[in-house]
Amino acid sequence: MELIKIEHLGISFDSRTKKKEKVKILQDINLSIEEGEVIALVGESGCGKTTLGKTIVGLYPPSEGVISYKGKDITKLNKKEYMDYRLGVQMVHQDSFAALNPNRTIFQSLSMPLLQNHIAKNKKEAEDILREYFTEVGLTPPEQFLYKYPHQLSGGQRQRILLARALSVKPRVIVADEPVSMVDVSLRIALIDLMTRMNQKYRISFVYITHDLATARYVAKDGRLAVMYLGRIVELNNIREAIDNPRHPYFKALIAAVPSDIGRGKSEMKDLPLRSLDMPSVNNPPTGCSFHTRCPYYQERCEKETPKLREFEGGMIACHFAEEIP
């Protein structure tokens, strides 16, 4: 079943420098999230992946297009349906320190949504529920964590608490925005495994936002991968197929930039297949295909015509010359 369906979504923000002008952050996004599915959203900073995540959670209203939850447009829900949607779609933020109120204990912060939404009748019940989820995410014994303040915990522990907070309201979809980027390498895998387990046990769908392709592959496993560039999805495919056989020139460059073969020792670093390092500004995006300024294969047509996301060898790709690129 399609839990979330995004159709022709566009988001524009007011321009900071020129009044009355709009900056288009997202353009023509089409994506659907099935029940129990994991989708990894990757791209460089500034490509709009976090904005898309926040729009899915309902923090930004769509400027164009429609997002539907369980088949209904989220801007036209009645009060009860809206509550159901807000509880059903949860977010885990990147900066675990900023996401918890430093003046409240973990219990104070986490019991609030349970009491507010009548999932727990009283504090006693809320504590029982939280204990259960803390054990689930590996924070044992729970009482060691419930009455602490955020600064008394490590980054990995806070990240687990954020996950427990999202899980405690029994969501259907969790949007996880770079949940492991601030956690030490030795602990990342443990958090990723935790998300996989939650995905399998409760059939929660995950939208995993990251710029780290290697962890995306671990989280999504059999899921899908969407590559974003300047507010558009440029490649969408099964994650294994996408990484083993990248098709869009931008995604090829991204893959080439990921360090590989760590046991090999010092070796030559080849040039990336890109014409320039810096991403163009969203305030003044290139005409036509937004990637043409950096694309090594660009031709005249790319400057004039914006490529549509189309089917190509089983996946989706937005490139005029997908067939010709080696």
Next chain:
Amino acid sequence: MEQNIKENTIIEVKDLTIDFKVENGILRACDHTSFDIRRNETVAIIGESGSGKSTLCSGILNMVNVPGKVTSGTVTYFSEYQHAKADILKMSPQEETQFRWKEISTVFQAAQNALNPVLKIKEHFYETILAHQHNAKAEEMDEKIKKVLGYVRLDPAVMEYYPHHLSGGMKQRVLIALSLVLDPKVIILDEPTTALDVVTQYYILQLLSNIQKGFKITMVFLTHDIAVVSNIADRIAVMYGGEIVEYGRTEDVLGNPKHPYTKGLVDAIPTLHDDVTKRKAIHGTPPDLTQKFEYCKFKDRCPVYQEGKCEADYERTRTMYKTGDDRYSRCYTWAEQDTPNMNGGK
């Protein structure tokens, strides 16, 4: 560790201990550490947050601040081929001002915060040059600045910019250029690519690797991300709990680790093309460094100890063991036996 000072040693750290006075006692962030850095090589110091890698480097630069204190050890700097030795920890403030940046410079973590927001980019360079050459002429300085900005492939126009005009990757490149402006012999880079995108990260690593080769500079990388340095470091030092637990050539250390912690780290890194189910985290958390250790510091997280194949004798982890050609490990159990070959690459 066996200390035969070779011809090409540039910095020698001997028995360095740095203590921090904290609420509940003494935190030993750097515990009797000894190692050497060789001329013209790239060394990476790897460790989790809190493992003491930044502290070790502040020791090398003699920048340990209150409440930290160097309680034992020496750091010796050998300038051009051992004609002159200098004990960095005993320098007078005047000597230090001349020494810093001219011989050893640093690229600090978090490029966003390392530049002064109200100074133009070129003023950062002026300040640094004038501190060392009081009568430097503006034209000469501009010439030099353009040159170093060229090394990091930045347009000379950025000289007139303020930091907020630049992207994260550009700021990081400015800082690298700034570290090069006095032609130092050693550059210490503290997490130079953390918080950057993969593409920018690759580009900066490539730049650094070319600069290292082109100018024969010794580079010291501090990072928690093994994958990032695996292709550019000659040698790797792995830190855990304030100690170096393994040290050797990159391909040896990562290809065939001789310390369970290194092996755990290598096993924990997700890569693009391996079997998804094989990766596993090192369970547990790093030790509290304020305690008095009675066993090996890695005991609680060590699979070898848990299998009962090691008694985690603290005294025996006090030295490092030679485990091969130019490589050392602190794990006596693995140093004694042949370690199982692991699949650290293809």
